[in-house]
Amino acid sequence: MKNILSFLDSNGIQFKKIGQQYVCRCPICKGDNAVHKHNAQINLNFNNIYCYSEGKVYFASDIRAALGGKVL
Numbered sequence: 439m440k441n442i443l444s445f446l447d448s449n450g451i452q453f454k455k456i457g458q459q460y461v462c463r464c465p466i467c468k469g470d471n472a473v474h475k476h477n478a479q480i481n482l483n484f485n486n487i488y489c490y491s492e493g494k495v496y497f498a499s500d501i502r503a504a505l506g507g508k509v510l
């Protein structure tokens with residue numbers, strides 16, 4: 439399985455390291471008005487992201503499915 443960070447990187451989804459955590463803007467909902475910039479936490483152990491705005495977990499396969507043919 440492709441590392442979630444490589445997956446995000448190859449699809450132009452920016453992420454950032456804050457302390458020990460990697461965060462990004464949810465590629466599915468693109469965040470909401472209440473949460474600026476980063477609204478999802480990247481979990482390297484489980485190779486997924488957790489979106490705070492939606493309260494959902496997304497694996498690379500979920501993101502790929504949601505974004506259609508635009509992703510690798």
Ligand SMILES: [Zn+2]
Nearest residue numbers: 464467489492
């Ligand atoms: Zn989201």
